Amino acid sequence: xxxxxxxxxxxxxxxxxxxxxxxxxxxxxxxxxxxxxxxxxxxxxxxxxxxxxxxxxxxxxxxxxxxxxxxxxxxxxxxxxxxxxxxxxxxxxxxxxxxxxxxxxxxxxxxxxxxxxxxxxxxxxxxxxxxxxxxxxxxxxxxxxxxxxxxxxxxxxxxxxxxxxxxxxxxxxxxxxxxxxxxxxxxxxxxxxxxxxxxxxxxxxxxxxxxxxxxxxxxxxxxxxxxxxxxxxxxxxxxxxxxxxxxxxxxxxxxxxxxxxxxxxxxxxxxxxxxxxxxxxxxxxxxxxxxxxxxxxxxxxxxxxxxxxxxxxxxxxxxxxxxxxxxxxxxxxxxxxxxxxxxxxxxxxxxxxxxxxxxxxxxxxxxxxxxxxxxxxxxxxxxxxxxxxxxxxxxxxxxxxxxxxxxxxxxxxxxxxxxxxx
Amino acid sequence: xxxxxxxxxxxxxxxxxxxxxxxxxxxxxxxxxxxxxxxxxxxxxxxxxxxxxxxxxxxxxxxxxxxxxxxxxxxxxxxxxxxxxxxxxxxxxxxxxxxxxxxxxxxxxxxxxxxxxxxxxxxxxxxxxxxxxxxxxxxxxxxxxxxxxxxxxxxxxxxxxxxxxxxxxxxxxxxxxxxxxxxxxxxxxxxxxxxxxxxxxxxxxxxxxxxxxxxxxxxxxxxxxxxxxxxxxxxxxxxxxxxxxxxxxxxxxxxxxxxxxxxxxxxxxxxxxxxxxxxxxxxxxxxxxxxxxxxxxxxxxxxxxxxxxxxxxxxxxxxxxxxxxxxxxxxxxxxxxxxxxxxxxxxxxxxxxxxxxxxxxxxxxxxxxxxxxxxxxxxxxxxxxxxxxxxxxxxxxxxxxxxxxxxxxxxxxxxxxxxxxx
Numbered sequence: 001x002x003x004x005x006x007x008x009x010x011x012x013x014x015x016x017x018x019x020x021x022x023x024x025x026x027x028x029x030x031x032x033x034x035x036x037x038x039x040x041x042x043x044x045x046x047x048x049x050x051x052x053x054x055x056x057x058x059x060x061x062x063x064x065x066x067x068x069x070x071x072x073x074x075x076x077x078x079x080x081x082x083x084x085x086x087x088x089x090x091x092x093x094x095x096x097x098x099x100x101x102x103x104x105x106x107x108x109x110x111x112x113x114x115x116x117x118x119x120x121x122x123x124x125x126x127x128x129x130x131x132x133x134x135x136x137x138x139x140x141x142x143x144x145x146x147x148x149x150x151x152x153x154x155x156x157x158x159x160x161x162x163x164x165x166x167x168x169x170x171x172x173x174x175x176x177x178x179x180x181x182x183x184x185x186x187x188x189x190x191x192x193x194x195x196x197x198x199x200x201x202x203x204x205x206x207x208x209x210x211x212x213x214x215x216x217x218x219x220x221x222x223x224x225x226x227x228x229x230x231x232x233x234x235x236x237x238x239x240x241x242x243x244x245x246x247x248x249x250x251x252x253x254x255x256x257x258x259x260x261x262x263x264x265x266x267x268x269x270x271x272x273x274x275x276x277x278x279x280x281x282x283x284x285x286x287x288x289x290x291x292x293x294x295x296x297x298x299x300x301x302x303x304x305x306x307x308x309x310x311x312x313x314x315x316x317x318x319x320x321x322x323x324x325x326x327x328x329x330x331x332x333x334x335x336x337x338x339x340x341x342x343x344x345x346x347x348x349x350x351x352x353x354x355x356x357x358x359x360x361x362x363x364x365x366x367x368x369x370x371x372x373x374x375x376x377x378x379x380x381x382x383x384x385x386x387x388x389x390x391x392x393x394x395x396x397x398x399x400x401x402x403x404x405x406x407x408x409x410x411x412x413x414x415x416x417x418x419x420x421x422x
Numbered sequence: 423x424x425x426x427x428x429x430x431x432x433x434x435x436x437x438x439x440x441x442x443x444x445x446x447x448x449x450x451x452x453x454x455x456x457x458x459x460x461x462x463x464x465x466x467x468x469x470x471x472x473x474x475x476x477x478x479x480x481x482x483x484x485x486x487x488x489x490x491x492x493x494x495x496x497x498x499x500x501x502x503x504x505x506x507x508x509x510x511x512x513x514x515x516x517x518x519x520x521x522x523x524x525x526x527x528x529x530x531x532x533x534x535x536x537x538x539x540x541x542x543x544x545x546x547x548x549x550x551x552x553x554x555x556x557x558x559x560x561x562x563x564x565x566x567x568x569x570x571x572x573x574x575x576x577x578x579x580x581x582x583x584x585x586x587x588x589x590x591x592x593x594x595x596x597x598x599x600x601x602x603x604x605x606x607x608x609x610x611x612x613x614x615x616x617x618x619x620x621x622x623x624x625x626x627x628x629x630x631x632x633x634x635x636x637x638x639x640x641x642x643x644x645x646x647x648x649x650x651x652x653x654x655x656x657x658x659x660x661x662x663x664x665x666x667x668x669x670x671x672x673x674x675x676x677x678x679x680x681x682x683x684x685x686x687x688x689x690x691x692x693x694x695x696x697x698x699x700x701x702x703x704x705x706x707x708x709x710x711x712x713x714x715x716x717x718x719x720x721x722x723x724x725x726x727x728x729x730x731x732x733x734x735x736x737x738x739x740x741x742x743x744x745x746x747x748x749x750x751x752x753x754x755x756x757x758x759x760x761x762x763x764x765x766x767x768x769x770x771x772x773x774x775x776x777x778x779x780x781x782x783x784x785x786x787x788x789x790x791x792x793x794x795x796x797x798x799x800x801x802x803x804x805x806x807x808x809x810x811x812x813x814x815x816x817x818x819x820x821x822x823x824x825x826x827x828x829x830x831x832x833x834x835x836x837x838x839x840x841x842x843x844x
Contacts, residue, residue, distance in 0.1 A: 009504055016512035017720075018525045018702065020709025023502050030504035034497040052499060054717060060495055069491040073482055075456040076692035077474060080445050082431055082452035090438035103440045108530045108694045109718060115563045123576040140714055141537045142565040154545040154711035265717055270498035272530045272694040272718035280440065287442025289576035292562055295476060295687055296531060296694035298439075 006030055006042070024385070026375050034059025036401040039383070048409050050398040051383040053352075056241055056266030057312040058401030064269045067308035068301060076301045079106070080293070085303035092310050093275065096248045098257050100279045106298030110237040110264025111139030113274040117260045118143065118198060120278060120286045121231045127195030131185050131225070134163040135389050137207045138200055138235055147200075150207040160194045162186075166201075168211035170345060170356060171389070175217040182221055186228045196230030198260075203250030206238040206397075209388030210347040210354040218254040231282075234258035237274075238352070241266045242313055242400065245323030245350030253349070269309050273302040318400045322350040329353065329396075329407035336411060340418040342366050347393070351402055354387060355394040365390035373417055380413040428452055428464070446807070448797050456481025458823040461805070470831050472820040473805045475774075478663055478688030479734040480823030486691045489730035490723060498723045501528070502715070507725035514732050515697065518670045520679050522701045528720030532659040532686025533561030535696040539682045540565065540620060542700060542708045543653045549617030553607050553647065556585040557811050559629045560622055560657055569622075572629040582616045584608075588623075590633035592767060592778060593811070597639040604643055608650045618652030620682075625672030628660040628819075631810030632769040632776040640676040653704075656680035659696075660774070663688045664735055664822065667745030667772030675771070691731050695724040740822045744772040751775065751818075751829035758833060762840040764788050769815070773824055776809060777816040787812035795839055802835040 010028055013021070031047075033040040036058040039049050049059065057064065071085070079086055086106065094102045107113045122128055130147055132138065137150040146158030157163075162185035167175045182199075189196050199221065205211055222232045239250025240263045251258050259282065264274035274297075286292070296302065313319065326349065333353065337343045341360035348354050357366040357373070370392045377384055385395040398406065432450055435443070453469075455462040458480040461471050471481065479486065493507070501508055508528065516524045529535045544550055552569055554560065559572040568580030579585075584607035589597045604621075611618050621643065627633055644654045661672025662685045673680050681704065686696035696719075708714070718724065735741065748771065755775065759765045763782035770776050779788040779795070792814045799806055807817040820828065 006504060009506060009509060012513070013504065013509045016509060016516055016525060017527065018705040018709050020706065020712075020714075021501065021527070022713055022715050023504070028504050030506075031497060031499055032505070034499065039497065039499070054500060055498065059497060059499075062495075065491070065494045068494060069487070072487045072490060072692075073484075075453060075461065075481060076477065077453055077456060077461070077481075078476060079443065082428060082435065082445070082450050083454070084431060084452075087431060087435045087438060091434070094438055103438060105439065105443070109534065109716070111534065111716075112531065112563070119564055119567065119576070140716060141534070141563050142541055143563070145541065145712075151713045151715075152711065153713075154541070154708065270494075270718070270721060270723065272724070283440040284442065286576065287440050289574065290442075290567075291444055291573045291575075292442075293444050293573075294531070294533075294562060296692070299692060301692065302694070 025378055029378060037399050037406050046381060047378070048382045048406055050396050050402065050410050051385050052399060053238065053243065053397050054265045054270050055399045056269050057309055057316070057318065058399050061269060061312055063312050064305060064308040067304045068271060071301045071304035074300070076299055078295055079298045083300045085300045085307065086298040089303040089306045092307060094277060097261065097277055101257065101261060101277050103280050103283045104275050104277045105283065105292065106302070107274045107276065107294050108272045108296050109274050110235070110262060111141050111144060112294065112297070113262035113264055113276045114138050114144060114200065114233070114235060115141050116276045116292065117233045117262050118200070119290070120260060120276070120282055121198035121233060123286045123289055124282050125195070125197045125229050125231060127197040127229060128160045129189035129194035129196045129230070130161045131182065131189070131196065131199040132161060132163055133201060133205065133208055134165050135208045136202070159192065162188055166205050166208050166211060167213045167217055168208065170211070175214045178217065179220055179224065182224055186224060190228070196225060196228040198231045198233045199225045200233040200235060202235045202238050203254065204239040204244065204352065206352070207387060209356070209393040210352065212347055219256050222256055231259035233260045233262060235262050237262065237264040241309070242319035242322055243350050243352055245319060245326050247319065267309060268302060268305045271302060271305040272296070273306050321403070322400055325403050325407065326350045328404045329411070332407055332411045336415045339415065342369055342418065351398055351400060353396040355396070356388070357392045357394065365392035367392045370394060376417045376420065377413060380417060382410050382413050447800055451800060459821050459828050468803065469800070470804045470828055472818050472824065472832050473807050474821060475660065475665065475819050476687045476692050477821045478691050479731055479738070479740065480821050483691060483734055485734050486727060486730040489726045490693060493723045493726035496722070498721050500717055501720045505722045507722045507729065508720040511725040511728045514729060516699060519683065519699055523679065523683060523699050525702050525705045526697050526699045527705065527714065528724070529696045529698065529716050530694045530718050531696050532657070532684060533563050533566060534716065535684035535686055535698045536560045536566055536622065536655070536657060537563050538698045538714065539655045539684050540622070541712070542682060542698070542704055543620035543655060545708045545711055546704055547617070547619045547651050547653060549619040549651060550582045551611035551616035551618045551652070552583045553604065553611070553618065553621040554583065554585055555623060555627065555630055556587050557630045558624070581614065584610055588627050588630055588633060589635045589639055590630065592633070597636045600639065601642055601646065604646055608646060612650070618647060618650040620653045620655045621647045622655040622657060624657045624660050625676065626661040626666065626774065628774070629809060631778070631815040632774065634769055641678050644678055653681035655682045655684060657684050659684065659686040663731070664741035664744055665772050665774055667741060667748050669741065689731060690724060690727045693724060693727040694718070695728050743825070744822055747825050747829060748772045750826045751833070754829055754833045758837045761837070764791055764840065773820055773822060775818040777818070778810070779814045779816065787814035789814045792816060798839045798842065799835060802839060804832050804835050
């Protein structure tokens with residue numbers, strides 16, 4: 001595929017999808033095939049995928065694809081009829097949660113899962129207020145866009161939303177300062193009459209740049225929210241399904257149990273399936289006042305896919321793998337970091353890493369250099385991206401099929417590309 | 423599969439999904455296989471599917487399943503990389519619309535498509551107000567639940583939402599009365615400071631019971647909304663993809679061109695894909711202020727499925743088929759209606775019919791009798807449902823694979839079941 005043909009496709013794309021539909025890279029990349037942790041462009045050139053968490057158990061994993069195709073030839077129908085697969089998936093999934101998180105509602109996307117979680121919280125608490133971090137992304141619906149801070153949105157911050165900073169010593173935010181901001185957010189929501197329905201947080205704070213928050217801080221935050229009458233919603237779209245290497249769900253890292261948990265992206269290895277898990281009491285109290293029905297959510301094909309993803313995580317031991325391969329990658333990354341003063345700090349756990357880039361002279365976020373590195377790494381055959389308030393943290397979040405040999409491939413090239421700037 | 427085994431599955435289901443997750447029928451039905459217009463239960467007993475519009479081109483259509491499986495083995499990745507299939511689907515889909523509706527944004531569900539449409543309308547108009555019918559269903563997000571009237575929802579009618587009745591002489595609502603209510607809704611939104619962002623309507627008014635609205639009425643309504651600074655959003659989740667037999671989109675029946683069109687359910691024959699189609703000017707004005715990104719929306723597998731559905735509609739001539747088979751069913755239904763005074767009126771076009779049931783003595787909606795008929799028809803091997811303000815209108819909305827022989831099967835049994843009440 002020539003550069004010219006890519007340009008033609010890009011032109012056609014902009015014509016029919018509009019010019020603002022986002023694309024990665026200064027020079028967009030056409031990807032036509034995927035396998036494990038690798039993707040291939042139109043010329044058959046391979047790239048190590050160190051970015052995409054949606055193909056969670058590996059691109060085009062045959063066990064998942066086979067399960068989908070087998071079920072799609074049998075029946076695909078909504079959940080107002082009985083079918084064993086939605087029940088099996090519900091049982092398998094809730095078994096991975098701590099009591100009393102034992103019921104689930106299926107949706108198609110993380111956005112829908114968060115919308116439902118907020119509806120449940122509002123119905124149960126009778127309050128309307130929503131507390132989120134000051135650099136969050138939880139979805140693209142009207143309500144979530146009205147509380148988004150990490151992406152441009154035409155919506156003003158909704159009147160029922162308040163933000164607070166999560167602890168991050170790189171930004172000078174201590175746990176104490178974070179809790180003081182949370183206290184202020186709660187007070188403000190009480191004053192405005194909204195009250196606190198929920199605090200909604202990504203339990204590893206991905207958009208925020210993976211800050212290593214102090215032990216006990218989120219527990220204190222949850223206590224404050226509970227005391228104000230609100231619930232804790234853990235958005236596990238990023239850390240969920242074993243990515244941290246420390247169990248299936250990111251909330252466990254904090255040693256607490258949220259009131260509601262939402263999940264999406266990795267759940268179907270690319271197939272649109274997501275879910276809201278909560279307690280029986282919360283779901284029933286919502287169900288008594290509402291007829292919630294999601295046309296595609298939990299259909300037999302989606303359920304077969306969800307079950308197959310759980311199979312692979314279990315059969316291939318992917319949680320332990322994330323721990324081992326992640327620890328290996330961190331050791332090797334640490335070994336090269338000393339050579340590159342632009343890397344201030346490495347963050348992350350399991351198979352999710354953030355390399356904070358800061359100008360060693362001025363101390364300012366090295367956002368432009370991070371952008372250069374992302375684009376150059378693509379030339380070198382590695383896909384990664386950026387996160388954080390200043391887009392200066394390299395985001396490395398590969399499919400869970402990413403192993404030590406892939407880490408070597410990545411780190412060798414990263415060492416080279418970082419070295420070019422000196 | 424014994425009754426007992428169904429009961430066991432139901433019990434497990436209620437345990438893990440909660441007791442409020444909706445099911446059809448007084449005695450739930452387990453469906454394990456589908457083909458064309460037929461579905462099969464756990465004992466292999468077949469049912470004529472005269473209800474489900476999601477398996478639009480027929481249950482498990484091999485062309486659609488094959489396309490999905492083929493692409494799922496190649497790559498399934500988000501749309502921030504270039505891929506030809508999303509562009510092809512965008513081009514094929516927008517080609518079915520009238521100018522200037524020539525750009526599309528892909529989502530996963532009709533709910534997401536309507537959320538995006540409202541975001542676009544609000545950004546463009548600078549207004550917040552939403553006008554919907556007084557018996558509508560457009561989705562399950564917070565914003566849409568706050569404007570829903572046809573389903574129980576814990577949310578009060580949102581402060582920015584107003585309703586009006588669509589013309590329906592069965593309910594004593596003339597076109598003039600409807601427009602007077604719309605005028606009042608517009609005035610009220612102006613007075614409250616919200617202004618009019620959009621009027622959102624299903625162009626065949628499915629939840630409302632398929633009233634045969636007078637020619638020109640929706641055009642007048644659109645003019646009033648435009649004059650107030652708002653846009654018309656046509657929700658084509660029900661009429662779209664040829665169901666009316668009069669072209670691909672329901673709005674054509676009214677001889678107008680909406681500002682934004684949303685679609686969902688039938689688009690992927692069960693696979694979660696949906697879309698918002700609008701004008702370049704509207705999408706670009708939204709895109710300038712927003713980074714809208716839908717993780718699963720428009721991925722290569724979803725796009726392959728969407729293209730395959732368009733292929734089948736075209737290759738099997740399903741729009742003409744809906745017209746012909748629909749006209750045949752209406753002729754045959756008319757022939758039996760005279761025998762059953764409980765049927766007051768038949769409504770519908772193409773392959774979507776509503777049979778209004780009214781007590782011939784009291785003139786009251788025969789809701790209980792409609793419920794009995796739906797449950798008895800299931801015993802007789804036919805799936806259908808109910809719509810309308812009083813749930814007294816039989817809803818017949820089969821997959822487009824429904825032909826004259828299926829109409830015969832349905833009508834013979836309906837004649838029998840209706841006769842039992844006499």
